[in-house]
Every structure is written in structure tokens, then in C-alpha cells.
Amino acid sequence: MRDILMLLAILSLFACKNKDENKKDFVLDVQGTWQLVSATTLENGTSQTTDYSGKLKMIKLFNHTHFAFLKHSHDPKDSSSFDAGGGTFSLNGNDYIETLEYYKDKDWEGKTFKFKLAIQNDTLVQKGIEKVEKAGVDRVIIEKYIKIQK
Template identity: 55%
Template sequence: MKINQSVLSVALLFLTACNPKTGPKNSIDLIGTWQLVSATTITKGDSSVTDFTKNQQMIKIINATYFAFLKHDRQSPKDSINHFDAGGGNYTLKGNQYTEHLDFYADKNWEGKSFNFTISIKNDTLTQKGIEKVEKANIDRVIIEKYVRIK
């Protein structure tokens, strides 16, 4: 009887470890939907802040292995098709080091790139800070984004 209980325990442990919803947890819970509220961009020492609560709206959806973001202008003309942006891919999270691997994006210069961020969550606010560097698009800047969790 003890052998059967041991085999059952090992099998249950194996199945639990293979399930991404019940497997090992990271101390930072990113899974969910996040709304961007502000983004600071620092390029060659010059800073600019975008308030995403007014004319633009962006959400980021994160599951156990993938992220996706959707952005649109709130004030676009009804016949406009040029004011929407989206992308996504897989990510890794080790401690507070979050890396997005951008697999899908309208601008092919960005696809296949990885972006490293340091993240923190305080209450319902996610802050991520890192460097966006895309040589083909002439992008080399620090970004700091603040999101709130959508419940």
C-alpha cells in the first residue's frame, strides 16, 4: 500500500508541475489585463511623458506564457484605420527581470527583438523600466511604463 501511495504522490507532483497554472509561482503576479496610464520616454537625455488616460488607450494582456498589447487613439475619426497598434509574443520572468520577445508587430523592424525590463508591482500598479533598442528603426531609448490592473 505504501508503494502505491508513493507512486500516486510522485505522479500527482509531476502532473502539478507540468500545469502552468499550478506550477511554480514567481513572486510577481503578472497574469491579467493591465491598462497603461503613463509612459515616460528618455532619448539622449530628453524626457517626454505620455498620459494614456486622455487621447490614447492601451492595454496589455498577460497569461502564463504570452503577452499581447493593443493601443488605439480615442479621438480618431470614424473612418480612420491608421490609429491602431498591436503586438505580442512570449515572455520570461525571473524575479523582477521581465523580458518580452516580440514575435508579432506591424513594423517588421521590431519583430524578433527582445526587450528587458525591471518590473515592480505595488497594490494594483505595475511599473516596468527598460531599454528599447531597434537599430533598423533608429530607436534607442529608456522607457518607463505604469499600468493599473483591470479587474
């Protein structure tokens, strides 16, 4: 009897583990609100990192089918940093694809962007290519978010 209980305990531990990330059958839970901490852009051999832990803030929200982002500065003298957009997304394993449906720059609307996501504890990292030929954009972005708890 004790051996059976031990076997069941071991099997239950394996059942609770995430599947191998190389497979497409595991699920990342992105739903909720995420606060951007930093964003790194790699373009033309140059790297630039923006810190979002000060007056400049950005959040990204996810539900089952859509995402939205809002960015602004808490500096009362800076009204030019407001930005917002959103659209639909799909997530298959760690392959994240978003289609930007709403944005102030019409060259970006309707564009699809492919990223890789990684979540560890309350941290989400999004990495991929932003390419919008009409806007002259072709860069790698790496964004680090922290989940906002209820």
C-alpha cells in the first residue's frame, strides 16, 4: 500500500510539470495586465534600452483574443509621450503573433508581428522583429514586463 501511495505521489509531480517548451502543447497564461519594465531595441547594429520604471510608464493588457497597450509619462511637462494601440493575437506554445488593428500611424495598422514569449513567475519577456517597410522600421525588440497583481 505504501509503495502504491509513493508511486501516485511521484506520478502526480510529473503531471504538474510544464511540458517541454520545444513542443507546442503547453500553455502560457498571458491574460491580465502587465507593466513594462524595460524595452530594448536592436537596429542597424545599435542597441537602445528604455527604462519604464520612472515617469515613463506603459501597460499591456490581454484577454482571450485581444491585446492593448497604453503608454504615457507622469511628467506634467511631457504630453508628447502618449501612445496606444491594440488588436488581436494568437498564442501557440511560446509563439505569439499579434495583429495591430488600432494605431495612430496608419502604416502600422493591419501589420502582423511574430514574437517569442517567455514567462517565469510574474515576469514576461517578449522578443521578436518589428518590420514596417512604409515606416522604415526593421528592428528586434525585447520587452520585459511584470504582471500587475489584483
